[in-house]
Amino acid sequence: MESADISVLKHALDWRTAAHAVTLVTVVRTWGSAPRPPGALLAIRGDGVVAGSVSGGCVEDDLIDRIRRGERAMAPRLIRYGVSREEAARFGLPCGGTLELVEEPLTDARWIARLFDCTARGELVRRELRMVDGAVSLRAGERNDALHFDGNTLAVTFGPRWRLLLIGAGQLSMCVAGIARALDFEVLVCDPREEFRALLDASVARWLPGMPDDVVLDIGVDAHTAIVALTHDPKLDDMALMEALRSDAFYVGALGSRRNSQKRRERLQEFDLSARQTARLHGPVGLHIGGQTPAEIAVSIVAEIVAVKNGIPLLQKKREEQHDATAESSLDGDTSCSSATSSDTSATRSSPSSQARVCPIA
Incomplete structure (x- = not known):
């Protein structure tokens, strides 16, 4: 099983290899309650087939409709959803949430193969996208890297952090x-x-x-x-x-x-x-x-x-510990019975229903 980002990029690479038009969409900023965090990735094929998600709701539907109508970006561009309360409701963004997305045409997918070579070795890769012309560069990433977007450059790190x-x-x-x-x-x-x-x-x-x-x-x-x-x-x-x-x-x-x-x-x-x-x-x-x-x-x-x-x-763990302490306290001084669990295996946790008072038969 692979990570969600790698899975999205694999689909994108396969589609480009098969000569499909592909658009990548990345969440770069969120305000309020947003379904997907910055860095979430979506790939849209020219016929509307998708991999990944950026909202889990109507935002994807709108992006797909744009692609099907031929409204593909020729260069990277910034898109905003949910700026007004009405628009947030229209696109299914909870609590007035707002999304900023970068949409980019995937014209040259060779960088994806290079990225895969590195992540397969457990390496982190920092991808930088230049907004003015869509140029992509790769360099070594670090565990503490955060998504960076300043309007001119989008930088996202891939691989196991x-x-x-x-x-x-x-x-x-x-x-x-x-x-x-x-x-x-x-x-x-x-x-x-x-x-x-x-x-x-x-x-x-x-x-x-x-x-x-x-x-x-x-x-x-x-x-x-x-x-x-x-x-x-x-x-x-x-x-x-x-x-x-x-x-x-x-x-x-x-x-x-x-x-x-x-x-x-x-x-x-x-x-x-x-x-x-x-x-x-x-x-x-x-x-x-x-x-x-x-x-x-x-x-x-x-x-x-x-x-x-x-x-x-x-x-949950604190409640379980408190229950155990209470159970042990209630048995103090009672020498005729002891607390026992239904199992001493690692597969289950002791719960109130699995504890029994075991008394000797006279």
Whole structure:
């Protein structure tokens, strides 16, 4: 599975190769509530077939109608939608939102092939479009690049801005990798067990040989890196987590139940990690969505990573922790019964309905 931007550009390249006229449209600015962020990309073929989106509503319909009527831009130009409340309502922009788009004819698509060569190697590419004549240039991009538009030049960076290191190469890891790749993460997989390498899809993730803790140190972890341990083997997971929790990674998680996660934190503190460092560990990993299959669990894991990346508070996790604390408190002093969960596996989270009071039979 590939990122949305790369998918749009692949369609555009295929259409141009087949001698179709193609128009590219990029969101450059938004005001108010806008359905798509700056950088969102749309490709429109001469007959109105589209790939991608810039609004998810009537804006696409209007752009397609213009193309079909032959109103193609001969050079890059700026288009505004939703300037007035009436126009915003007409084009389905919520809350009076406003969009500014750059529309450009794709006359020479060779730059797309060069861009693909770089992004396939995990490199970031900065594309610069000169508005006056449509000239395109490519250069190396950086993770902190933001879209730039000043009326004269449009600069957009393509490629994986974020990295995800997965410890373990099992079926769950491959599901996580596929979803993360579609979200423009560069996905790295480390597992010293060579027999698991056959599961890896090289178009989705890159295999890193060696012991996980060494790999964490070698890849240059930064604030754009997430690390998730999925082997369920403390010999592999714990050593990697020990280094990950000392790093600048924005997210560190590990598979396991609440009980096992607490035991893991206790083990990690024996390796001289502080309580603050072990508190960074997201365990059990993922949001509670009742996931049972590898694909469902992968959705919950990636959803939590994206939430942390986007600065969204994990209120669900806080409510679960408060519930656990309340449940434990209610059992204090009751020696005849104990709290038990329905499962100690990583596939599910304990919920109020899955906890039972287990009493001995007289």
